[in-house]
Amino acid sequence: MDRRKVEEGIFRVLMVLATGLILSSLVMILLTVLVKGLPYLSLEMVTQTPRGGYYLGKGGGILNAIIGSLYLAGGATLLAILFSLPVALYLNVYSRPDARFVSVCRLAFDVLNGVPSIVFGAFGFTLMIYFGLRASLLGGIIAIALLILPMLIRAMDEVIRLVPRELMDASYALGATRWETALRVVTRQALPGILTAVLIAFGRGIGDAAAVIFTAGFTDAVPTSLLRPAATLPLAIFFQLGVPVPEVQGRAYASALILTLLILIISVAARRLSRRLTRHVVK
Amino acid sequence: MKRLKLFPISRRAKDLLAGKLMLLLTILAALLVLLMVAGLYLKSRPVLASQPLAELLFSTKWRPFRGQFGFFPFIMGTLWVTGVAVLIAVPLCLLTAIYLSEYAPARVREWVKPLIDILAGIPSVVFGVWGMLVVVPFIKDSVAPFFKVFSTGYSILAGGIVLAIMIFPVIIHVALEVFRAVPQEVREASLAVGATRWQTVKHVVLRKALPGVAAAIVLGIARAFGETMAVLMVVGNVAKVPGNVLDPAYPLPALIANNYGEMLSIPLYDSALMLAALILLLVILLFNLLSRAVLARVERSIR
Known part of the structure; x- marks a missing residue:
């Protein structure tokens, strides 16, 4: 042969x-x-906060961590959108596409995207000490926002870059300023892609542990203020696994299942959403 | 009349103001990397002043209570775990990427790509849980007895396996982009002179894509370097220079994450941990810059 x-x-x-x-x-x-x-997995797990002796195998659930993670990732995503959308719009609408500045910025965001979350955690921690903050929901939000900022910028940049040049020219021809074009034409056209990016960033924020380990702290209560510490799902899993009680370790596995399901739902939703919204976009 | 004239000016003012603000945000965001380096450097200055850099990097003495911070065991731990992960991941990822780009029917590709995206989205703690449940017992009960050594299973090998799976998506994703950048005509030319598909891949596609593939691997290494939680959970965390892959190790990220509680109560300890973060950041920045430069050239070559 x-x-x-x-x-x-x-x-x-x-x-x-x-x-x-x-x-x-x-x-x-x-x-x-x-x-x-x-x-x-039980209803108790997702509807109750840890009761006394929870970490010895007594009753309660991880509602504190679920709510904490949602607050944290939600706050961080909102904060990151406030910064990333203007940046992506600036790179694509305000600057010339071939400008050196644009490619340098893209490189900077790519590199920033490669920075591991533990380093964002450490940097967030130095920021917190500088501003006199303690481990709190706010600290965690800042660290996670920094972590997801570069991926949001790059993802938004990618979708906004795909907006047809002619569409923008048409808007300018009607007398619109760049700001109006950016806000009412480009953003609207790129909305499906932007929302997908936002959802993926939100999922990443929920799942990250290393950035919040210094910055958000941990507590058995549902956080009531930005300055209180907040529990997060990944850390709840981690801490429960460290307890040598079979019951508690089992709950760690159940918590891992909850986290995984949450992430899967978010990523499927991201896909679905983008497909549905694309129908209203000018092709 | 006057109103009509004023109106466009205020719109333009708004446009200019928005532009300036957005420019400011863009510059700030782009400078964030440098800010991080500066911030961590400022924090690690005390420990840098306390002993020479060479001693910090190459001493094996880690005694925070006596102010001795030798990072060598941790640096070696990071290198070992990353090395094992890369050795496992690179061949598998390259074969997969070649299959998906050169062989697989479009239908298979459409199925596999979202699955790899899902793999990329799984939180690192979940990888850690899986590692503790599956990989660690496997090494303890099967691998270690096979080599007639004792191991708790919490080892470099366990960390490397978990880490390899975590960097699959990074390497595959970038490698696919690189293969896609190889022009179709080159393949056709090779096939036209009678080469088989594999020969075409080996002699034409891979050769053309080599710098890009190297960049993909370097990006994978950079990701492996900084991965924290999953590795921390399976690698054993013993601060000794490891001798083989069944030894436990204590990589730098795990060191940082594990000691956040004590770090404020011991002098210089927080500074030493921030230095660890700075070392990680600098190495990863270097790797990222290198591979991005190569990838940018690859992208330009196809235009």
Whole structure:
């Protein structure tokens, strides 16, 4: 037989195997979390805060962490939108597309996007000390906002870049200023993509642990103010796993299942949403 | 009449004002990296002043209570875990990326890509939970006995396996972009002179894409370097220079995350941890800049 054909065959098999292995790692992770977490999942878990002795196996749930994570990621996402949308609009509407400034900025955001969350956590912590803040919901929001800022900017930049030039020219021809064009034409046209980016950033904010470990603290109560510490789901999982009581570890698995489901729902919603909203966009 | 004339001016003023504000925000955001370097550097100055840099980097003595901060075990821990992860991930990711870009039917590709996106979205704590439940016992009960050594399972290998899965999406994503940038004509030319598909991949596509593939791998390494929670949960966290992959290790990110509680009560400790963050940040910045420069060139070459 032809040696070339044998080599072709071998590598083809290897490639399919590699792809299969990578996909099965995803399936394995999801299945493990499902199988281990499901027996411990109960209504109590998601509707109650930890009661006395929760970490010894007594009653209660992780509502504090669920609410804490939602507040934290929600606040951080809002804060990050306030900064990222203007930046993405500036790069695409106000500056010339071939300007050196634009490519330098894009490089800066790409690089920033590669910075790990623990470093954002450490930097957030130095900021907090500088401003005299304690570990609090606000501190966590700032750290997570910094973390998701570069990915939001880059994602918004990508979708806004796809807005047809002619559409903007048409708007200018009608006498609109760049600001009006940016706000009423470009943003509206790119809205589906922007919302997808926002949802993905929100999911990332919920799932991140390393950035909040210094900055948000942890508490068994649902946070009532920005200056109080806030529990987060990833840290709740982490702390429960560290307790050598089987019941509590089981709840850690259930918490991991809740977190995973939350993330999956958000990412499916992001996909759906973008598909639905695209119908109203000028093609 | 007057009103009509004034109106456009105020609109233009609004336009200019918005532009200036947005420019300011853009510059601020772009400078954030430098701000982070500066902030962490300021915080790590006390520990940098307390002992020479070489000693900080290459001493194995980690005794915070005596003011001795030798990062060498942690740096080695990071290198080992990252190394194992990259060794596992690179061949698998390249084969997958080649399959998806050169072989797979469009339908398969449309199915696989969103799944890889989902993998990328899974929180690192969940990877850690999976590692503790599956990888650690597997190493303890199967791998270590096979090599006739004792291991708790919490080891570099466990960290490397979990980390490899976490960097799959990064490497595959970038590699796919790079392969897509290779012009279709080159492939056709190769096939036209009688090369098989694999030969075309090996001699033409891979050769053309080599710098980009290297950049993809470097981005994967950079991601692996800073990954914290998942690794922290399975790697054992023992502050000793590891000797083999079944030893536990204590990577830099885990060091930072694990000691946030004590760091304010011991002098110089917080400064030392911020130095650890600074080291991570600088290495990752360097890797990112390098690979982005290469990728930018790849992108330009196809225009």
